[in-house]
Amino acid sequence: MAAIELKGLTKVYPGGVKALDSLDLEIPDGEFFALLGPSGCGKTTLLRTIAGLETATGGAIVIGDRDVTGVQPGARDVAMVFQDYALFPHMDVTDNIAYPLRIKKVAKAARAEKAREVGERLGLAHLMDRRPGQLSGGQQQRVALARVMATQAQAFLFDEPLSNLDARLRLEARTFLKKLQRELGVTTVFVTHDQAEALAMADRMAVMENGLIRQIGTPAEVFQRPANTFVASFIGSTPMNLLDGQVRGERLEVAGCKLPVPSSVEGRLSEGEQIVYGVRPEYMTYSAEPVEGAFGGRVSIMENLGAAHLVTLEVNDTLVQVVVPEGSEPPLGAEGFAVPKDGRALVYRDGNVV
């Protein structure tokens, strides 16, 4: 087991696409680290560069205390689960799981034994003689995990391993994977474009955009305090309210409403400055009565979230969303007020949090 450190890592593809732009990243030993970002932001490239399948154009990769920037993939002591699993279709489950050991010249009996042991742990015991083509998506995914576990590598690299599973199975696999990683304690880099998955599973996470890391932190930090408007709009199952506003004396004027300056930025804003006011729908309370320092408007849309409703208020031609717990949904068209919770509202200046 080992820490992973990236120093100024850059990858430019032939043809000039800059997929990674001087990334710095430290992943401590044993951490479950999620890489999150929209399609095409360079997540797979980063993972493949760590694995050695792509050569870095610049910068360095350190795994443990070894600089592996120029080292062949097989000598880096990492194991990777591909987005498409890449199980060998001509080998049965046992041979697939045992393949890394076959490369390490482990005797046939010993590696079959190890494969059985790992397979059993992942609930594959009754499938050991099947070919990948005879397995369901979820079972294939577990075989791919088992194969990686059998390597006893220093670090695991997972490229969207859950993206091929249906929604229900994905939730199960999420819990399962997290538990497994905790037990094994192997440093794991996990790529996903599903923000809920990253928030749910990671110890820490990085949000990427166009080959750049836009924020690194724990899921709680990233969720509560997105460092910039890109992260703010990317994270959260209901999008954050990001509203243009202006500093007016002791107050902020946003969507025609007067709001108190959040205590976290007090004294750091100048009069008349243009800002973006950010607050999550979950971090506001709904009130049917007029309240001081709140967004007031007309209820225009209601969306059912299950145990809560997402209410969209039309506030002077601006849409503001607020989550209302079940049982207290307002009627459509009613007058309503959304009160930002103290300490949860953020102010962005030039796209970055103040």
Next chain:
Amino acid sequence: MTRHIVGRIGFYTLIALLMAFFTVPLLWLAAAPFTSDPTYEVSLPDFTFTNFQAILEHPYALGSLYNSLLLAVGTAVLVVLLAALAAYALSRVRMPGRDALLYALLLLSSIITGTAAMVPLFQLAVELNLIDSQLGLILILTGGLLPAAIFMLKDFMDSTPKSYEESARVFGASPLQIVGHVVVPLVRPGLATIGVWAIANVWGNFLMPYLLLSDIEKQPGAVIMFTLYTEGGQANLPLLSTFGLLYSVPVVLMYLFVSKKYGFRFHGGIKR
């Protein structure tokens, strides 16, 4: 309506004529060897085995089939081996001018074993002391088939996902291990196809062995068949038909066997 029916009748008559055109020689090949005195006509055989007896007693007939086999299998093995390695490299390694190279090879290959190159090839074989040598013939036939084989196999390899190999690579497999453990099993149907194609090609090749082998003991079936004439210079139909049957059966059997054994591809392991 009537027009439609007339059209159908015309169509099927045409099909039947075409079929007859191709089936009659086959029927002849099936019947003539078992007929005591075959002519050019297809007639019911009297199920005699004297023709087979005669072929067995022919000094070169069986030996030539063995020679055919040796040449065909030898060439096929070389072609599959070399083409697989070349096609894999060409499919996986990016290099400038790759496609131009492939097309140039393909173009040249049709010249190598063609009539145009007969004289230079003969000269070359003489210089290299490979005249009248089966090994020399195998090498030349291999050279002729390789470009097309590489071309076909490269196409096949291009269509197998790279992530199988990358996966093996991350586990530490060497390039040769990757080829042996992953690539070859995956492209086996392609290799089998190329093998069969090479064998069939050599099996039916008359010109090259006729040109490069002078010892009749080394000649393959295609050349020996050419010698099956009576003293009067007439085609020896009993021997020709019987030998023709023996000569074609192995190829048919091979097709059946290979399509049964390799006529499928592995699926799965990759989510699409």
